[in-house]
Amino acid sequence: MPIGMVAVLSLIPFIGVTYAGLDYLFGVIIPYASALIFIAGFVYRLFDWLKRPVPFRITTTCGQEKSLDWIKQDKFGSPSRAWQAALRVLSEVFFFRSLFRNTKSELREGPSLVHGSNKWLWMGGLVFHWSLLLIGLRHARYFFIMVPDFIQFVEGADRFFDLTLPAFYLTDALVLSAVTFLFVRRMIDAKMRIISLQTDYFPLFLITGIVLVGIIMRYIVKVDVMPVKDQMLRLVAFSFEAPAPIGALFYVHLFLVCVLAVYFPFSKLMHMGAIFLSPTRNLCNNSREKRHINPWNAAIKFRTYPEYEDEYREKMKKAKLPVEKQ
Amino acid sequence: MSKYLPKLSDLKKDFEDKPSILKGDYSKKEWWDTPFEFRDGNWSFPAKPEVVEELGFPNSRKWSALDDDWKLPADWQKTISEGLKVRLKKYRSLKLYLDSCVRCGACADKCHFFLGTGDPRNMPVVRAELLRSVYRNDFPLVEKILQGFSGSRKLTSEVIKEWHMYYYQCTECRRCSVFCPLGIDTAEITMVARELLNLIGVNNNWILAPVANCNRTGNHLGIEPHTFVQNIESLVEDIEDMTGVTVNPTFNRKGAEILFITPSGDVFGDPGVYTMMGYLLLFHHIGLDYTISTYASEGGNFGMFTSNDMMKKLNAKMYHEAERLKVKWILGGECGHMWRVVHQYMNTMNGPADFLQVPVSPITGTKFTNAAATKMVHIAEFTADLIYHKKLKLDPRRNDHLKTTFHDSCNVARGMGMFEEPRFILDNVCNSFHEMPENTIREQTFCCGSGSGINSEENMEMRMRGGFPRANAVKHVKDKHKVDSLVTICAIDRASLPALMKYWNPGVTVYGLHELVGNALVMEGEKKRTEDLREHPMTGFDDEEGDVD
Numbered sequence A: 001m002p003i004g005m006v007a008v009l010s011l012i013p014f015i016g017v018t019y020a021g022l023d024y025l026f027g028v029i030i031p032y033a034s035a036l037i038f039i040a041g042f043v044y045r046l047f048d049w050l051k052r053p054v055p056f057r058i059t060t061t062c063g064q065e066k067s068l069d070w071i072k073q074d075k076f077g078s079p080s081r082a083w084q085a086a087l088r089v090l091s092e093v094f095f096f097r098s099l100f101r102n103t104k105s106e107l108r109e110g111p112s113l114v115h116g117s118n119k120w121l122w123m124g125g126l127v128f129h130w131s132l133l134l135i136g137l138r139h140a141r142y143f144f145i146m147v148p149d150f151i152q153f154v155e156g157a158d159r160f161f162d163l164t165l166p167a168f169y170l171t172d173a174l175v176l177s178a179v180t181f182l183f184v185r186r187m188i189d190a191k192m193r194i195i196s197l198q199t200d201y202f203p204l205f206l207i208t209g210i211v212l213v214g215i216i217m218r219y220i221v222k223v224d225v226m227p228v229k230d231q232m233l234r235l236v237a238f239s240f241e242a243p244a245p246i247g248a249l250f251y252v253h254l255f256l257v258c259v260l261a262v263y264f265p266f267s268k269l270m271h272m273g274a275i276f277l278s279p280t281r282n283l284c285n286n287s288r289e290k291r292h293i294n295p296w297n298a299a300i301k302f303r304t305y306p307e308y309e310d311e312y313r314e315k316m317k318k319a320k321l322p323v324e325k326q
Numbered sequence B: 001m002s003k004y005l006p007k008l009s010d011l012k013k014d015f016e017d018k019p020s021i022l023k024g025d026y027s028k029k030e031w032w033d034t035p036f037e038f039r040d041g042n043w044s045f046p047a048k049p050e051v052v053e054e055l056g057f058p059n060s061r062k063w064s065a066l067d068d069d070w071k072l073p074a075d076w077q078k079t080i081s082e083g084l085k086v087r088l089k090k091y092r093s094l095k096l097y098l099d100s101c102v103r104c105g106a107c108a109d110k111c112h113f114f115l116g117t118g119d120p121r122n123m124p125v126v127r128a129e130l131l132r133s134v135y136r137n138d139f140p141l142v143e144k145i146l147q148g149f150s151g152s153r154k155l156t157s158e159v160i161k162e163w164h165m166y167y168y169q170c171t172e173c174r175r176c177s178v179f180c181p182l183g184i185d186t187a188e189i190t191m192v193a194r195e196l197l198n199l200i201g202v203n204n205n206w207i208l209a210p211v212a213n214c215n216r217t218g219n220h221l222g223i224e225p226h227t228f229v230q231n232i233e234s235l236v237e238d239i240e241d242m243t244g245v246t247v248n249p250t251f252n253r254k255g256a257e258i259l260f261i262t263p264s265g266d267v268f269g270d271p272g273v274y275t276m277m278g279y280l281l282l283f284h285h286i287g288l289d290y291t292i293s294t295y296a297s298e299g300g301n302f303g304m305f306t307s308n309d310m311m312k313k314l315n316a317k318m319y320h321e322a323e324r325l326k327v328k329w330i331l332g333g334e335c336g337h338m339w340r341v342v343h344q345y346m347n348t349m350n351g352p353a354d355f356l357q358v359p360v361s362p363i364t365g366t367k368f369t370n371a372a373a374t375k376m377v378h379i380a381e382f383t384a385d386l387i388y389h390k391k392l393k394l395d396p397r398r399n400d401h402l403k404t405t406f407h408d409s410c411n412v413a414r415g416m417g418m419f420e421e422p423r424f425i426l427d428n429v430c431n432s433f434h435e436m437p438e439n440t441i442r443e444q445t446f447c448c449g450s451g452s453g454i455n456s457e458e459n460m461e462m463r464m465r466g467g468f469p470r471a472n473a474v475k476h477v478k479d480k481h482k483v484d485s486l487v488t489i490c491a492i493d494r495a496s497l498p499a500l501m502k503y504w505n506p507g508v509t510v511y512g513l514h515e516l517v518g519n520a521l522v523m524e525g526e527k528k529r530t531e532d533l534r535e536h537p538m539t540g541f542d543d544e545e546g547d548v549d
Helices: A002-020 A023-050 A082-095 A120-142 A149-158 A170-188 A190-195 A198-220 A225-236 A248-266 A268-277 A305-318 B008-017 B049-055 B076-090 B092-099 B112-117 B124-138 B157-166 B175-179 B186-199 B205-217 B225-243 B272-286 B308-325 B337-350 B379-388 B410-414 B420-429 B457-466 B468-481 B491-504 B513-520
Strands: A103-108 A112-117 B258-261 B290-292 B329-332 B376-378 B404-406 B485-488 B509-512
Touching (some): A002 A023, A002 A198, A023 A225, A112 B468, A120 A170, A120 A225, A190 B124, A248 A268, B049 B205, B076 B186, B092 B124, B092 B186, B112 B457, B157 B186, B175 B410, B225 B272, B258 B308, B272 B379, B272 B513, B308 B337, B329 B337, B329 B379, B379 B420, B404 B468, B457 B468, B491 B509
Parallel strands (some): B258 B290, B485 B509
């Protein structure tokens, strides 16, 4: 079903631009609307999480806590200072540190369980996300009249393998391989198949669609990039001028990106924001050293010592236990 | 043999006939379409009506999970969805973890219950989806329009049954959370799900009965003050018989420097009592000024497996008693979930403990700055510090009759991060310590399979399945290094691992860390020792060879 959805979504702008001349709708109105939804939705979701309290310091400790002076603390597995926790979160964001631990368990004869290191998911995930980031960065050249040096550097590095004309981008190949891997593992591993929902496939197909159309535009159809850049510059300048003719394929690419942007805040893709907020990772493991405050800490009536002694006083006296009241 | 315990050969066959970890064929099915079944050995009896009433919990009644009709209260659906809404407001973790899972599957084969049952609902991701699917149906915006698309479903009584089964096949051990790239902690979800189930009277006697006991008598086992004292005094006599040394614990004594709190299993249960003897010998050895309370006579906290409020209520006694007795700080015994509560919750819930002082070891002068606010120190931290400063006279050869391995308790490992202290102690009190394979220890340790209040007799099949990954790692060192002693720092481990070892690894005995400390301590004025605290002969200390310092 998700693949069909992406196909239909691709046809909409194609038909709209080719047969109905809706360039303005797909080139101006939808991009603005989707950018608005993306930003507002993303901020709303973040705010919706942030407004909820973190009542306890529930760090998942993945290494030695800070304790006696002569025992070596694992500063990132069990951070005790804010900068250590911050680095722990960043190591998750940039290097998927927890996923790097991944193991695969197998049942052998005996029965015997064997747990081996398994880094495929870590590698596939890392390649996928980093490729997307770099692809996003090099697209920045469409948004600046003078392309910043940093973006030029990224683009230059990505073109390192100068195999085709126009120059081949390494990230295009990487992202396609990674997305294929992420899809195939959901299909062939019975465990993955059973946990996967339609919402897990949809963004994979959507991204594949965006990348494929982009590749077709660059290497096969060779869309003229100048009107594209003009239109993008107009958009970032908040201009509502009508775009010059660009070609339906570009609008397919752009429309799928808009769909992704709209879908983003309402889906699991929000893990992009969530990873920064995860209390098991971003809190210090120092709750015995420094009191953590729970804003809703409810008053609880517990059974006090006097109540206890009232019930057991005679028995306690017989057992020669000291009592408060005789 | 218990009728709840499957024959070892049957269980082995079950593993070998279907050698993949996931059992069954799910090619055409979604997980929510697959059947599940309550049967002898895979669930714990519901709380008795009188227990439920004593706690003031709702819907006390006689019922069984095997019944078709669970006699849920009339407005149970409303109670659950309101209850969920309230908790989503209180816990960012819950909302975040329901919203952000990408189902990458890294957690799938990390759960001991999944490895032991092959049941897809025991993959942590699906365990969370049990609740998530209902949450999606009731709450968020756009996905409501796309029901089939996002895997949402209605809250039915079948869902409640499923929750009851699978949220009690999770021991809140947090192993999955170590591997999750987003740090999603299934324990947070299980804890909330159990709170919700308690709101409609779907409960577990093995949890609620100890909770009621603990509230009334001060400890899970329901030991009244005079019996509590008698029992420790009988341990004192045993120590005297074995070592010739008379130790003098005091009870409810005001003005002692330190209040010592340990799980009541150490006072009453075998083999916990030997660990207790170890503590008593240690404290006598260093001349510690301490007292034990009959009111705060429980280190553990089954409230944690019930609800946040109940955890707070039971835990409140520790500070309350420390304040009344005017001690300087609190020392805590070996226990897993007790230390999750003390380390991550106590001071937040029941602090600040301004009436106590920052803990300082009276023997070494070490200031435990890592416990500066909570003012409670783990016995392993305390003892490691003593050994490091050479304040203990130890003869590790007295444990030469044991070949040991160490089991990291899940809560101490992943909810506290204490790995080195117990290993340092073990290295100093015995000569034969072998680690289990690396993916089964430290933060990757496997649960005993019986934690979080599912250690009931009638749940035996699940316990043996859930404990299989741990048992299998022990078997590895048993075969390779002839290990025969499994050392733990957890009272639930001491209660549950003996059954697990008897089933999977006969010949392996379970010990508390401080029992081995007790064996190795060379006490002043002791008589010649030839036996350990269990009256088992020690190697190399028979009559003519005896070389007691």
